[in-house]
Amino acid sequence: METVKFRAMVVEQTGENSYRRSIQYRTLRQLPEGDVLIRVAYSSLNYKDALSATGNRGVTRNFPHTPGIDCAGVVESSRLDRFKQGDRVIVTSYDLGMNTAGGFGEYIRVPGDWVVSLPDGLSLRDSMVYGTAGLAAAMSVYALVKTVKPEDGDVLVTGASGGVGSIAVALLAKLNYRVVAVTGKKDAAGFLTNLGAAGIISRQEALAGSDKPIGKALWAGVVDTVGGEILASALKSTGTNGVVTCCGNVASAELAINVYPFILRGVSLVGIDTQNCPMDHRVSIWNRLAGDWKIDRLQELAREVGLDRLSGEIDRILHGEQRGRVVIHVNEDI
Template sequence: MVQHSSTFKAFRIEEIDGHFQGSIKEMELGTLSNNEVLVKVHYSSLNYKDALSASGNKGVTRNYPHTPGIDAVGTIEKSNSDLFTIGEKVIVTSYDLGMNTDGGFAEYVQVPAEWAVKLPKKMTMKEAMIYGTAGLTAGMSVLRLTELIAPNRGKIAVSGATGGVGALSVSILSKLGYSVVAITGKETERDYLISLGAEEVLLRSEIENFNKKPLLKPLFAGAIDTVGGVILENIIKSTNSIGVVTCCGNVASPKIDLTVFPFILRGVTLIGIDSQNYPMEYRKIVWNKLAQEWKPKQLEDTCNEIKLEDVMQKIELMLKGKLKRRTVLNLNE
């Protein structure tokens, strides 16, 4: 492949007089270090962490100017690594991408080769970004849950079910034959959740107002929790004997107030999901399952496609909680 230009377009966030502003800039390509690859980005996707980075959240991004984008998929343009050759299609998600390393809201990303995984043969680049970090996190959660809980054990709760991780978890679990209870704060999304495969929809307010007792009536064989806080507390307290709960988010709260009773009287297992530094051997397993037996039939229907110039508007909608479905950024033109 011939590199025709030493510059490329990127959506940059700049800090000006204490305010954070986003715009499209021309950037210079850097020099590759040992074991780095240059990826021509075809698609990226918008995540809540990107919106935080774009609004100056120093817990996500310390230094500006900066290019957000924790997800990217594309082709290897240059390689200083034995892991990849020029022209190979790769997915790059998590690690430090889009946080303190310039991310996928650009025509090129330059990253350590160890951050990349080959795109599965039965997955398109666009599908990879419909999944993105959200899909990888959902896949990790499903993998750990299904290792220990069979479909005939009972209902599986999924909290934050209209979000990226939650919606994909509902779809995958339903496809695998599980009876899914979707937990959401959005009553208007009931039909959408049923269309994803949920058998029941439980409003967030209902589970938040469960009894304060240390143990509650068993309702679920297991759960995938994406929100934390009181909802995670009450899911754990409502999980059957030898049940399994995975935990991957804290948008409600990073704190939980529990006794040890669910763990020592019912043998409930709580499994943490770390999508940022998940071992590569398991990433490959999850991506290949997402490409094949776990792929939801309606995957293409779960996203909206945008261009680089649309990013700021979508970030503002996401921060207001008004963005529905997955948002995929097309960088092919």
């Protein structure tokens, strides 16, 4: 069994600061030890995957390496009683695709504590339209809706045409919130309107008044996916007892903000960590995404590619050209 060959994207270091990615054949013997061997049907493309695929040492320390922080597939074998051959499962986050061979290969082998049974109501492909991006979006919405109600006012979503942002727009619209979407892509208006956005503003509009200590109260809540100056501006423009969630730093990891939104308006800033999310909460979120939170037009959020076209999609996401989600059909026999 350990000599079984499979295809995978492999990133190799070719020089001090140069890396090459290619589709190669690997063997099961080259996978790490783990409790559950999974034959991968689908994966998805996230910004963290693109960083790993270009040799970012903050994401992946050792090369050669197979990225892919998301995976949906079928159990091939298991040392644990709770999983059996043929079970349909999801693995996202933890160390998958970072320093453990990830979902851009036809097999993964991981600890059993990383594995979630595929909920009823989702296909393997559906789960990868969501992937880590959907998990982050749903965790953000979950944190927000505990306090902010639809009648409280508009909810801002930043980075709205990206993976997390687009799913957050669709989820909030499904839950009857009036969503204002921030995007830097002029051609994204139709896409975001179809997802349920009631208003669309540019990055420049989102930054209006950011030079003031505190701005006019515009938002009942915010789902921020980019960080930096836009997050700071959103905090200053959030109304009394509003909730702002933060799950990304593509704009900047720095946050220049004073205390006024917190002490004058009682604004809450909630961090979203999908990588180490406790399993009970993770399962609860997946069940919501499969149930009453399932997006009605889920397939419109994603484009599908095979492993052979994945490298080009990595370049697109690094250049800020990805819209919605990219699903990778890793193994076309599943």
